[in-house]
Amino acid sequence: MKVRIDPELCQGQGRCFSIAPSIFDFDDLGNGVVIGDGTLDDDTMKLAQLAQSNCPEHAIFIEE
Amino acid sequence: MTIKPPVEDFATDWDHTDPQWVHDPYPIWEDLRERCPVAHTNRYGGGWFPTTHEMVSAVANDNVHFTSRVVVITNNKFPAGAPPAPIGSAPPITSDPPFHQIARRIMLPALAPGPVNALEPQVRDLCLQHLDELAGKETFDAGAEYAQFISPGVISRMLGFPPEDENLFREYVHFVLDLVDLPPEERAAAGEPMVEYFNRQIQDHIDHPRDDFTSYLLNVEVAGKKLAPEHVRGTMALTLIAGIDTTWSAIGAAIWHLATHPGDLSRLVNEPDLMPLAVEEFLRYYAPVTMARTVKDDFEFFGSTLKKDDWVLLGFPAANRDPAAFDDADKFIIDRAVNRHAAFGLGIHRCAGSNLARMELRVAVEEFIKRFPRFELVENDDVTWAQGQVRGPRHIPLRVTA
Ligand code: HEM
Ligand code: SF4
Numbered sequence: 001m002k003v004r005i006d007p008e009l010c011q012g013q014g015r016c017f018s019i020a021p022s023i024f025d026f027d028d029l030g031n032g033v034v035i036g037d038g039t040l041d042d043d044t045m046k047l048a049q050l051a052q053s054n055c056p057e058h059a060i061f062i063e064e
Numbered sequence: 065m066t067i068k069p070p071v072e073d074f075a076t077d078w079d080h081t082d083p084q085w086v087h088d089p090y091p092i093w094e095d096l097r098e099r100c101p102v103a104h105t106n107r108y109g110g111g112w113f114p115t116t117h118e119m120v121s122a123v124a125n126d127n128v129h130f131t132s133r134v135v136v137i138t139n140n141k142f143p144a145g146a147p148p149a150p151i152g153s154a155p156p157i158t159s160d161p162p163f164h165q166i167a168r169r170i171m172l173p174a175l176a177p178g179p180v181n182a183l184e185p186q187v188r189d190l191c192l193q194h195l196d197e198l199a200g201k202e203t204f205d206a207g208a209e210y211a212q213f214i215s216p217g218v219i220s221r222m223l224g225f226p227p228e229d230e231n232l233f234r235e236y237v238h239f240v241l242d243l244v245d246l247p248p249e250e251r252a253a254a255g256e257p258m259v260e261y262f263n264r265q266i267q268d269h270i271d272h273p274r275d276d277f278t279s280y281l282l283n284v285e286v287a288g289k290k291l292a293p294e295h296v297r298g299t300m301a302l303t304l305i306a307g308i309d310t311t312w313s314a315i316g317a318a319i320w321h322l323a324t325h326p327g328d329l330s331r332l333v334n335e336p337d338l339m340p341l342a343v344e345e346f347l348r349y350y351a352p353v354t355m356a357r358t359v360k361d362d363f364e365f366f367g368s369t370l371k372k373d374d375w376v377l378l379g380f381p382a383a384n385r386d387p388a389a390f391d392d393a394d395k396f397i398i399d400r401a402v403n404r405h406a407a408f409g410l411g412i413h414r415c416a417g418s419n420l421a422r423m424e425l426r427v428a429v430e431e432f433i434k435r436f437p438r439f440e441l442v443e444n445d446d447v448t449w450a451q452g453q454v455r456g457p458r459h460i461p462l463r464v465t466a
Contacts, residue, residue: 011414014177014422018340029169030176030419053402054344056410 001062002038003048007031009059016051016060023048032059068107078105078113080137080354080377086451090394093382102368108137111356111375112368115382117389117406119366123357123378124410129365130357130376131160132413136453137356137375140248147294154302155295157355157413164412170284170291171299171416174222174277180419183218187424190217191431198435203442206319206432206460214428215311218420219304224276225265232261236301237309262297277303303417310353311421313456315428317350318343320457321396322433323441328398333437336430342398343426348405349396351381354453355409380406381455438466 003023005016012031016024023044025035040048040062052060071082074092079085085092096103097115105111114120123130133149134141135157152158155167173179194213198204216230225233236258269278281296291299322329332342355378359370370376383406387393390403408415415421441447442461450458 011411012172012176012418013408013414014419015344017177026177028176029172050401054404056404056406056408057414 001040001045001064003034003040003052003060003062004038005032005034006059006061009057010055011057011059013056015054015056019054020044020047020051024051075100075103076105077107078103078377079107080113080453081451086449086455089381089455090385093379093385094394097382097386102366104368108139108375109141109373110371111137111377112365112370113377113379113382114366115379115386117383117386120379120383120406121410122365123376124406124413127161127164127412129360129363129370131360132158132164132357133160134158134358135355137377138251140251141358141373141375143248143252147298151295152298153294154298154305156299156416157302157306158298161412166286167295167299168412168416170281170286171303174280175417175420177419180423183222183420184423184427186221187214187218187427188431190214191428195431195435201464203461203463206323206439206462207316207458210432211316211319211428211456211460212312212458214315214424215308218311218424219307222277222307223265223300223303224269224274224278229261232257233304233308236261237305258301259297262300265300266293266296306415307417307420309450309454309456310417311424313352313450313454314347314350314421314425316457316460317352317455318346318425318429319432319462320441320447320460321346321350322429323439323460323462324444325396326438326440328396329433329438331398332429333433338399339426339430341400341403343422343429344403344405345396345398345400346425346429347407347422348384348390348400348403350456351384351405351407352454352456353407353409353415354379354381354455355413356453377453378409380409436462436464436466439464 010031016032017026024032027033048062071077071079075096093115101115103113131149133152147153150160150163156164159167194210216233220227220230269282273279281299332338357376359372359374361372363370385393408418439462442463446461448458450456
């Protein structure tokens with residue numbers, strides 16, 4: 001499974017990189033970006049799901 | 065100030081400056097959510113108030129039917145001579161696409177996590193300095209003597225204004241956000257000193273450029289051209305207005321909550337790691353900012369017919385209390401793990417200053433409870449909440465109990 005951020009939906013609310021700094025970072029404008037290719041293992045999956053459930057813009061997707 | 069008739073029924077005659085709404089709006093919103101769900105008023109030239117998270121999100125994400133040209137409700141919707149859409153008087157908050165994105169992108173780098181985190185030590189010093197002034201006092205006003213000092217100090221440094229002007233800022237903010245009932249001519253006249261102040265600061269920064277946000281705005285180029293002077297002045301005013309009252313309200317509400325909920329106070333003192341979650345819950349539960357839109361053309365919205373130029377009051381605080389969007393929405397849960405709150409707005413106008421606001425709120429509360437691990441409210445009746453679209457406690461009389 002992989003996590004990605006839809007840049008069209010992300011408004012830089014910053015919840016993802018505060019909750020899961022090992023998975024998400026921010027760019028110069030403060031928008032969220034995924035570190036690396038976003039592949040999740042069992043541990044990072046939980047964290048990614050927590051970030052997803054806190055993104056006000058519903059911009060985080062976890063998919064095959 | 066004009067005397068207005070009291071509100072009989074908020075479903076058909078709402079007024080966000082009505083004393084009942086100012087004092088405790090939450091029961092009103094809960095009632096409206098069940099009964100309406102889009103409340104109407106003929107006040108202010110006519111307007112609507114959607115009460116659910118779904119509807120607030122729908123308005124915030126719809127830049128086709130709604131315009132941001134004016135975002136603060138007054139009796140004078142489109143003052144003569146005011147800049148038209150898509151730019152508006154305070155870009156980017158008063159701008160519509162496509163210009164909005166240009167104006168927003170100019171601001172974002174200065175307010176991104178990197179530069180904001182670098183400010184944290186300064187903010188901490190500022191908090192400590194004001195806490196030192198409270199040393200030895202058994203009772204004090206945490207609103208007037210603490211909360212209200214933090215954000216003006218931060219913003220005036222950011223814009224490169226002299227620190228001794230901070231009292232002026234509070235007057236300007238009061239004018240824009242609180243004095244919404246003034247007749248148009250009086251409101252225009254009351255705004256003059258603010259415009260003059262910005263013009264003086266702009267001239268001073270042109271004569272003596274320095275490393276601050278004002279100089280940055282004066283020099284930044286978009287497509288090879290510098291910004292128009294009105295754009296620079298509008299964005300400066302927006303930074304001042306959006307950055308001061310909002311954060312001061314959030315800090316005040318958090319301290320008020322802790323003063324009235326000793327269990328939450330002792331948990332936060334004993335478990336400082338909870339702070340990031342607590343900050344989000346303070347923001348959800350006491351969301352200070354409500355914005356407005358106007359309707360571009362007649363259209364149907366959740367069963368109501370909105371008319372061209374009607375106001376829409378965009379209640380992010382009401383969305384944050386909607387039981388359809390949050391479990392136990394009416395309960396303050398200090399370690400709420402799933403919290404998709406809309407305190408900073410939703411969609412393209414989402415608060416550009418949220419990194420700064422969160423940092424200020426966290427640091428101000430952290431330092432306050434380190435210095436005063438136990439305190440209580442002297443008298444709840446003396447707590448006054450600001451009227452208008454930014455809500456927070458102005459006076460918080462506290463007694464230190466340890
Ligand atoms: C707790 C404190 C704050 C809260 C709750 C808050 C809330 C909001 C909200 C709800 C909006 C959306 C307005 C709309 O949809 O029309 C907004 C926009 C904005 N805020 Fe904040 N704000 C806070 C602090 C700050 C600070 C500290 C700054 C700047 C230094 C700031 C700068 C802005 C700007 C520039 C916009 C306009 C963004 C745009 O239109 O693209 N805010 N804020
Ligand atoms: S939490 Fe959502 S909106 Fe915020 S930065 Fe992350 S992806 Fe973007």
